[in-house]
Amino acid sequence: MRRHRSAFTLFELLVIIAIAAILFALLLPAIMKVRTASNRIKCANNLHQIGIALHGYHDATNKFPVGLWNLRASGKQGATTDPYPFNHKYDWLSWLALITPYLEQDNIWRQTESMEIPGSQPAPATRYYSNLGFQAEMDTFYPWDRSPQGVQRYFGLATAIPTYSCAEDARPKSSMVHGLNVAFTSYLGVSGVDSFCDWSVNGPPPERFADAYKTVSALHPAKSLGGLHGSNKFDWTLMNREEPVSFRGLRIGDVVDGTSNTLFVGERPPSDKLTLGWWFAGAGASGMGDGDVVLGTNDLNLQIDPAPEIAACPKGPYQYGPGSINNECDQFHFWSMHAGGANWLYMDASVHFLSYTVSPTDIIPKMATYNGGEVFTAP
Secondary structure, X not given: OOOOOOOOOHHHHHHHHHHHHHHHHHHHHHHHHHHHHHHHHHHHHHHHHHHHHHHHHHXXXXXXXXXXXXXXXXXXXXXXXXXXXXXXXXXXXXXXXXXXXXXXXXXXXXXXXXXXXXXXOOOOOOOHHXXXXXXXXXXXXXXXXXXXXXXXXXXXXXXXXXXXXXXXXXXXXXXXXXXXXXXXXXXXXXXXXXXXXXXXXXXXXXXXXXXXXXXHHOOXXXXXXXXXXXXXXXXXXXXXXXXXXXOOOOOHHHOOOOHHHOEEEEEOOXXXXXXXXXXXXXXXXXXXXXXXXXXXXXXXXXXXXXXXXXXXXXXXXXXXXOOOOOOHHHHXXXXXXXXXXXXXXXXXXXXXXXXXXXXXXXXXXXXXXXXXXXXXXXX
């Protein structure tokens, strides 16, 4: 009579476990590689959707959005036909906020517009502008406003939009920062070689920035700009923005360097402290949106940000290359959480992965401007 075995012996079980562990160890790198490749594709698709939305905005308005409506509050009407106290009712809103209707985020946009109307309810909780001596009506446009109970007036500030976050970044897409619930972006508009290249007539920069800006200026002798920069020039005398509106959006016809050769949006994850990268309305490190919603490919740090960890970063210029979320200073240059490079959206809505080996002081700055007239071989 044949006996049937009822179980594995301990030795056989150990052998099976050892074999399974070896197979798992062999398969794990392949699984991680597939996951990483999948995240990179998802990230590229996000940028493509953003590109389509930017062109949808252009089709509707005959121009691309400004990188940031960053007019300096002056308390008086500017020399424009806009019926708002400081030239535009969307002050401080970013290009990412302006294209929400073209990303099927109509509810965010409708709520934003209803809160931007003077006298809308609820009334402003923070008398930010009136406390500074400006018109009380300006308080209506303060996008970081919250009530004493912590209720925020603008849904967009706290709303995480999946299209604005790279899948390779597994962190929460929104968080409490300085008492506000803030949502973040992995993608920043290209403002040019730097965020200050289109300074006002009161330039040049102060002496302490002379060396840094001399290096940056050599990369764009014509002071040409990128496709997404702030609405206002930077006044080096004031270390602030000028009062008149100097930019209202770029038209495709203005892109004389060619839309297929010009960078539009690039990757840059926020740091662990989440100081920058606020997608809805980001003033940036110096009021130009820099590091929040736009960034120059070789940007400067004016060291005037109230966050000490940002003000302590070197003046720069910074350049495209690897970074880390643990380094606050890496928020001043484009980089990604992908290995070897980052995805970039071009102005023709195509997406390309550019290696860190692409020259950050030659090719990248030439691709950052739309009217520089540079000659180069695209990577």
